[in-house]
Amino acid sequence: xxxxxxxxxxxxxxxxxxxxxxxxxxxxxxxxxxxxxxxxxxxxxxxxxxxxxxxxxxxxxxxxxxxxxxxxxxxxxxxxxxxxxxxxxxxxxxxxxxxxxxxxxxxxxxxxxxxxxxx
Amino acid sequence: xxxxxxxxxxxxxxxxxxxxxxxxxxxxxxxxxxxxxxxxxxxxxxxxxxxxxxxxxxxxxxxxxxxxxxxxxxxxxxxxxxxxxxxxxxxxxxxxxxxxxxxxxxxxxxxxxxxxxxx
DNA sequence: TCGACATGTTATAAAGCTATAACATGTCGA
DNA sequence: TCGACATGTTATAGCTTTATAACATGTCGA
Numbered sequence: 440x441x442x443x444x445x446x447x448x449x450x451x452x453x454x455x456x457x458x459x460x461x462x463x464x465x466x467x468x469x470x471x472x473x474x475x476x477x478x479x480x481x482x483x484x485x486x487x488x489x490x491x492x493x494x495x496x497x498x499x500x501x502x503x504x505x506x507x508x509x510x511x512x513x514x515x516x517x518x519x520x521x522x523x524x525x526x527x528x529x530x531x532x533x534x535x536x537x538x539x540x541x542x543x544x545x546x547x548x549x550x551x552x553x554x555x556x557x558x
Numbered sequence: 559x560x561x562x563x564x565x566x567x568x569x570x571x572x573x574x575x576x577x578x579x580x581x582x583x584x585x586x587x588x589x590x591x592x593x594x595x596x597x598x599x600x601x602x603x604x605x606x607x608x609x610x611x612x613x614x615x616x617x618x619x620x621x622x623x624x625x626x627x628x629x630x631x632x633x634x635x636x637x638x639x640x641x642x643x644x645x646x647x648x649x650x651x652x653x654x655x656x657x658x659x660x661x662x663x664x665x666x667x668x669x670x671x672x673x674x675x676x677x
Numbered sequence: 678t679c680g681a682c683a684t685g686t687t688a689t690a691a692a693g694c695t696a697t698a699a700c701a702t703g704t705c706g707a
Numbered sequence: 708t709c710g711a712c713a714t715g716t717t718a719t720a721g722c723t724t725t726a727t728a729a730c731a732t733g734t735c736g737a
Contacts, residue, residue: 448584452584455584456584459578459581459582459584459587460582462578462581462582463578463579463581463582464694464695465567465571465574465575465578466695468578468653471657475656475657475660480713480714481713481714482712482713482714491696492696492697492698493697493713493714494696494697494698494715494716495695495696495697497714497715498694498695498696499695502694513714515703515704515705515713516703516704516705516712516713516714517704517713517714518713518714518715524657524658524660524661524664525661525664527654527657527658527661528657528658528661528662530654531650531654531655531657531658532658534587535646535649535650535654536650537594538590538594538643538646538647538650539643539646539647539650539651541594541643542643542644542646542647543647545643545644583724583725585725599683599684600683600684601682601683601684610726611726611727611728612683612684612727613685613686613726613727613728614725614726614727616684616685617724617725617726618725621724632684632733634683634733634734634735635682635683635684635733635734635735636683636684636734637683637684637685
């Protein structure tokens with residue numbers, strides 16, 4: 440596996456990158472939101488995004504599937520799309536959580552500074 | 559504010575989108591990591607990414623700055639880049655945390671199912 | 678002050694992404 | 708079985724991002 444510039448990267452990094460890239464599109468985040476509480480067929484999703492072409496929805500679903508965020512299974516002539524939140528949890532645990540708690544720490548420091556200054 | 563397709567979106571959505579898009583590049587995530595523990599000058603960052611052109615680094619820094627993830631201040635002829643983790647915390651709180659805890663809930667359910675099955 | 682240094686600006690080629698069109702396949706039920 | 712339906716595939720135009728080049732500006736110190 441190698442990046443555009445040719446250096447080697449680990450499979451985990453590739454997965455992580457795919458998830459971040461999948462989340463980078465607001466349309467795809469909306470699709471995930473639509474799948475959050477229940478699985479839906481592709482046709483159902485298309486109805487919920489009337490401004491998008493059916494092909495566009497499918498293309499986005501393919502990106503989400505490649506990132507492991509959506510799992511699809513065929514039932515007869517329908518395709519049921521299920522959300523899998525695990526990849527999001529992974530990047531949360533390995534990446535985002537650190538920054539979020541750094542921000543909390545920063546705010547805590549700021550708060551105690553302010554309190555010290557205005558007794 | 560309007561998207562590529564012309565529908566209206568709120569300024570918060572735009573900010574959120576900018577943050578997600580900024581995080582979508584592995585190079586930019588590495589830049590953030592380099593700034594995690596200390597602020598650095600642009601020149602310092604360029605030395606740490608020797609495979610990238612100086613202009614490329616600056617362009618990435620501009621994207622990070624537009625997303626509010628990096629705050630820059632000039633000191634003489636140097637530019638010091640500081641990390642601001644707050645925008646990451648925001649998308650964490652408003653978006654990612656939900657999915658991460660959904661994943662935890664899913665795992666918990668699975669675990670208790672397994673335990674019930676193998677007493 | 679003047680040259681080396683750090684950074685900023687503008688332009689551009691190449692690669693990638695988004696949305697759509699046109700056509701193909703597979704499945705259900707009258 | 709056969710037509711309507713749901714989905715799949717391939718191709719493509721237009722826009723965006725990435726990486727670089729060439730040139731410009733501002734600042735420090737000998």
